[in-house]
Amino acid sequence: MNKLIVFVKKLTGTRLFLPLFCLVLVLLSNLIKTPTFFQVTIKNGVLYGYIIDVINRASDLVILSVGMTMVVAASGGTDISVGAVMSVAGAVCCYILAGGLQTVNEFQNPYILGVLAAVFAGMLCGCFNGFLVAKMKIQPMVATLILFTAGRGMAQLITRGQITYIRVESYKMLGASIPGIPVPTPVFVALLVVILTYVLLKKTTLGLYIQTVGINSRASRLMGIKSSRIIFLSYVFCGLCAGVSGLVASSRIYSADANNIGLNLELDAILAVALGGNSLGGGKFSLLGSVIGAYTIQALSTTLYAMGVSPDQIPVYKAIVVVIIVALQSTELKKMAKRFQTGREAGKRVA
Amino acid sequence: MKNRGKTDGKIFLLMITIALFVTMYIAGIIIFNSKGFAKPQVFLNLFISNAGLIVIAAGMTMVMITGGIDISVGSVVALACMMLAWMMEVKGIGAVPALLTVLVMGIFFGLAQGFFIAYLKIQPFIVTLAGMFFARGMTAIISQEMISVKNELFLKWAKSKINLTFLGGTVNKKGVVNYPFLYPSVIIALVVLVLVFVALKYTKFGRTIYAVGGNEQSALMMGLNVKRTKLLVYVINGFLCALGGFLFCLNTCAGFVEQAKGFEMEAIASAVIGGTLLSGGVGNVFGSLFGVLIKGTIETFITFQGTLSSWWTKITIAALLAFFILLQSLFAKAKEK
Numbered sequence: 001m002n003k004l005i006v007f008v009k010k011l012t013g014t015r016l017f018l019p020l021f022c023l024v025l026v027l028l029s030n031l032i033k034t035p036t037f038f039q040v041t042i043k044n045g046v047l048y049g050y051i052i053d054v055i056n057r058a059s060d061l062v063i064l065s066v067g068m069t070m071v072v073a074a075s076g077g078t079d080i081s082v083g084a085v086m087s088v089a090g091a092v093c094c095y096i097l098a099g100g101l102q103t104v105n106e107f108q109n110p111y112i113l114g115v116l117a118a119v120f121a122g123m124l125c126g127c128f129n130g131f132l133v134a135k136m137k138i139q140p141m142v143a144t145l146i147l148f149t150a151g152r153g154m155a156q157l158i159t160r161g162q163i164t165y166i167r168v169e170s171y172k173m174l175g176a177s178i179p180g181i182p183v184p185t186p187v188f189v190a191l192l193v194v195i196l197t198y199v200l201l202k203k204t205t206l207g208l209y210i211q212t213v214g215i216n217s218r219a220s221r222l223m224g225i226k227s228s229r230i231i232f233l234s235y236v237f238c239g240l241c242a243g244v245s246g247l248v249a250s251s252r253i254y255s256a257d258a259n260n261i262g263l264n265l266e267l268d269a270i271l272a273v274a275l276g277g278n279s280l281g282g283g284k285f286s287l288l289g290s291v292i293g294a295y296t297i298q299a300l301s302t303t304l305y306a307m308g309v310s311p312d313q314i315p316v317y318k319a320i321v322v323v324i325i326v327a328l329q330s331t332e333l334k335k336m337a338k339r340f341q342t343g344r345e346a347g348k349r350v351a
Numbered sequence: 352m353k354n355r356g357k358t359d360g361k362i363f364l365l366m367i368t369i370a371l372f373v374t375m376y377i378a379g380i381i382i383f384n385s386k387g388f389a390k391p392q393v394f395l396n397l398f399i400s401n402a403g404l405i406v407i408a409a410g411m412t413m414v415m416i417t418g419g420i421d422i423s424v425g426s427v428v429a430l431a432c433m434m435l436a437w438m439m440e441v442k443g444i445g446a447v448p449a450l451l452t453v454l455v456m457g458i459f460f461g462l463a464q465g466f467f468i469a470y471l472k473i474q475p476f477i478v479t480l481a482g483m484f485f486a487r488g489m490t491a492i493i494s495q496e497m498i499s500v501k502n503e504l505f506l507k508w509a510k511s512k513i514n515l516t517f518l519g520g521t522v523n524k525k526g527v528v529n530y531p532f533l534y535p536s537v538i539i540a541l542v543v544l545v546l547v548f549v550a551l552k553y554t555k556f557g558r559t560i561y562a563v564g565g566n567e568q569s570a571l572m573m574g575l576n577v578k579r580t581k582l583l584v585y586v587i588n589g590f591l592c593a594l595g596g597f598l599f600c601l602n603t604c605a606g607f608v609e610q611a612k613g614f615e616m617e618a619i620a621s622a623v624i625g626g627t628l629l630s631g632g633v634g635n636v637f638g639s640l641f642g643v644l645i646k647g648t649i650e651t652f653i654t655f656q657g658t659l660s661s662w663w664t665k666i667t668i669a670a671l672l673a674f675f676i677l678l679q680s681l682f683a684k685a686k687e688k
Binding site for chain 2: 077078080132136137138139141142143145146147148149150152153154156157161264267270280281310312313314315316317318319320322323326327330331332333336
């Protein structure tokens with residue numbers, strides 16, 4: 001019995017317990033309303049089902065949350081421009097592939113050129129954010145607020161206020177599936193990004209540096225780490241992730257819809273990071289936690305959609321979840337609870 | 352001596368802002384003279400179309416002086432407009448009770464955000480980001496359709512012109528004399544602005560706000576109640592957001608989900624352009640007023656120009672914000688040396 005308690009305590013004590021627990025909870029709660037939730041069938045040679053939909057749709061968010069984790073860990077701030085950067089990347093890609101036309105049935109420029117340009121645009125946005133945060137020492141959220149507002153405007157200018165359509169089968173592959181492979185492509189993209197980042201962080205000292213800078217940027221500078229460069233790089237990396245995510249999102253709808261690509265995803269990405277057990281104050285981080293967090297958020301969204309909540313209304317529930325998680329992380333709350341507890345005990349003693 | 356230099360720096364930033372506004376306006380008069388840019392009404396329209404923003408920028412300035420920030424303001428404006436429209440049109444509640452309800456909503460919204468920020472010490476950004484999505488989502492929950500306001504009393508508030516006869520009128524083709532005019536919303540906005548100015552400058556509470564923003568630790572050591580001050584600032588800001596939403600609604604006479612998107616950016620930009628430091632401790636609501644006027648002038652430019660898309664307003668504001676942030680950062684660096 002005692003062993004069991006120790007085991008349970010050990011289990012609940014691990015970092016990934018809370019995110020995994022939330023994920024399982026959200027997934028299981030679906031079973032009540034839709035018993036077929038975990039059923040997977042094959043339709044047109046592609047896996048099909050609720051659970052596949054969750055994994056597929058979460059890919060954009062997983063990619064974003066990887067970048068967001070770096071930013072949060074290194075700078076203790078968040079990048080709220082990611083959604084807008086996604087729309088910029090999508091717009092740049094479609095603009096180049098369509099050669100400035102509004103609807104095309106074949107690529108006007110090589111596919112790879114569009115992809116590279118989109119990723120480059122994302123990195124450029126990241127450079128801008130990183131410059132403001134790392135070199136100019138501006139609060140991350142104010143710095144990224146600039147692109148948060150102006151980004152969609154820029155995307156609108158690129159697409160001239162219209163939706164650019166790329167009606168080419170090979171363009172849709174990135175967001176849908178490659179013929180012959182039953183798993184949707186975005187899943188692979190997300191997996192690739194996560195694995196590459198993981199290897200990069202584990203095989204180089206970068207991961208360690210990011211945590212050091214996040215815990216105390218002054219001290220790490222005195223130790224000889226170029227803090228501002230690490231922070232700058234984390235923003236560039238976040239921009240890159242947003243660019244890739246924007247490509248996938250734009251490929252899903254084979255168009256550049258500046259108003260809707262990545263809409264409200266910034267909150268989801270921050271939520272994923274927080275839900276993954278990472279402190280929004282920076283420092284130690286768990287990449288895997290954020291990834292699990294991202295799948296949880298998507299599962300939550302899908303659940304809410306299934307319950308008939310409209311996309312406009314979903315932010316309400318997510319905002320509540322965010323506040324609860326962050327409040328639970330707050331040390332002040334723990335202090336308050338402790339004070340309350342000791343107060344009660346003191347009261348008992350007096351009685 | 353050191354203190355003197357700091358004051359000069361503050362005034363210098365404000366002077367740049369005022370000079371920028373005057374230059375832009377004169378440039379506008381020169382470029383668009385044929386289209387009537389020089390008319391007094393064009394200037395007054397800056398106030399009419401931005402009455403809500405003036406109030407919200409005043410609240411934002413207070414919050415930023417404490418070293419915090421509020422990015423939920425745009426969504427709260429949308430929520431306020433939607434609540435007003437929904438209560439008056441769908442529920443048939445009178446204009447006065449509807450307005451009071453909205454103001455109380457603003458106070459409670461500010462109270463909730465202030466509690467999380469001041470007492471649980473969560474980053475203001477995270478709290479107000481959640482607040483931003485919460486308020487926008489609530490707007491969608493109330494109604495996803497646009498609701499136009501047709502309440503008579505409300506429209507009377509919105510459309511009663513105050514003629515400024517001393518500015519001289521122009522006679523139109525039908526022989527009717529047209530005077531330059533203002534709406535009551537402008538008067539409310541300016542009164543709020545003056546009240547906030549007085550509160551910041553001449554009351555104990557106002558001085559405490561500056562002290563908290565300047566250095567929270569020393570303020571605490573001086574025996575000031577930092578937490579309560581912060582909470583109060585967010586409560587006042589919530590109230591001003593709701594009031595600003597009401598003034599905004601007087602202009603649009605409608606409530607819809609996408610309303611006032613990007614408003615938070617405009618309010619923050621106005622405050623920053625007006626010389627409020629992002630690091631807290633320094634700020635002036637009259638500077639923010641000029642920030643709002645600059646934004647209004649850019650909008651007027653784009654309207655007069657005629658062919659540019661409205662997206663340019665947002666991009667220009669963002670660019671201006673970036674520019675002024677850089678300027679502040681350079682000043683801070685110069686001061687360190």
